[in-house]
Amino acid sequence: MPERALSFGTVAEAYERYRPGYPAELFDLVARYAAEHAGGPVRTALEIGAGTxxxxxxxxxxxxxxxxxxxxxxxxxxxxxxxxxxxxxxRAAFEELPPDGPYDLVYAAAALHWTSPAGRWQRVAELLCPGGVFACFGGPVQLADPELAEAVRVVRAPFLASDDVPSPDGTPPEQELQWPGTELQRSERFDRVQQLLLPRRLTIGPEEYLGHLSTVSAYLLLPEDARAEVFRRILAVLPERLGLDADITVHLARRR
Structure with a gap:
């Protein structure tokens, strides 16, 4: 995991160009949770692994x-x-952050799985004010057409069995509550855990899709010649336009 976590800097410009942003509905959801469960608006926030x-x-x-x-x-x-x-x-990893805050909100956007599990929730709690909110959100960007997804899997298989990031605590994908909700629910430092889904569907072209894949850690760790070949094979099976399922899973919790 550490190697994958530190692989993105070589493609920072592509990451900014090809990774989708976040909709206003996400902020509204976090702000509503804070108003209902933390008793006030979010004025200050610390972001973990902010990327671009x-x-x-x-x-x-x-x-x-x-x-x-x-x-x-x-x-x-x-x-x-x-x-x-x-x-x-x-410029610091989450584990290296000096004591700071406290903040109304600590959040991570598709980055929390790269942090060390040792002392993770104690550290988050220490950065939050009493009753402060923790938010984590993200999700895979996947081909919406099952037949196309299978065709891509077949041509990718000689190079990568999967390009997914596995659940950090081993939670199976069919379980209703996913990580980090599972850990938050077990933590004595947090309560009022919620898991919510913001549906999102994108339509892009094949070059744009390959641009997105070029920012995925599993591909970044391949040797350069293997990466070029797998992208060539994927491009060969892609249509002129393709739909992506890019739903955002949101986890929210309140510091006790």
């Missing part, structure tokens, strides 16, 4: 004072190019 700032812009754009943390220099440089000057940035 896809989620940073969403929260900062709604007036939240965001401190965006990211260990990779290239990803952080891309973030700084695309976010408002009001965003505070810190």
């Amino acid at each position: 700032g896809k989620a940073t812009r969403l929260f900062a754009g709604h007036g939240v004072a965001v401190t965006a943390t990211e260990p990779d220099a290239a990803m952080l440089a891309e973030l700084r190019r695309h976010t408002p000057g009001s965003v505070r940035t810190v």
Whole structure:
């Protein structure tokens, strides 16, 4: 996992270009949860593993004072190019963050699975004010057409059995409550755990789809010649337009 976690800096510009952003409905959902369960608005937030700032812009754009943390220099440089000057940035892994805050909100956008499980929830709780909110959101971007997905799997198989990131705690995909909701539910530091789904469907072209795959850690770890070949084979089976299921799974919890 650590190697995969640190693989994105080489494709920071592509990450910014091809990874989808986050809709306004996501902020509304987090803000509503905070109003109902934390007793007030979200004014300050710490972001774990901010990447190029896809989620940073969403929260900062709604007036939240965001401190965006990211260990990779290239990803952080891309973030700084695309976010408002009001965003505070810190180059550090979550485990290296100095004591700070407390914040109304600590959140992670498709990044929490890269953090170390040792002391994870104690550290999150220490960064939150009493009654503060933790939010985690993301999800795979998958081909909507099952036949096309199978065709891509077949041509990818000689290089990669799967390009998914496995559940950090081994939760099977058919279980209703997924990670990190499973860990939050067991934690003594958090309550009022919720898991919600924001449906999202995208339609893109084949080159754009390959651009997205070029930012996926499983492909980034392949040797360069193997990566070029698997992309060539995938491109050969893609239609002119393809639909993607890109639903966002959101986990919310309140610090006790």
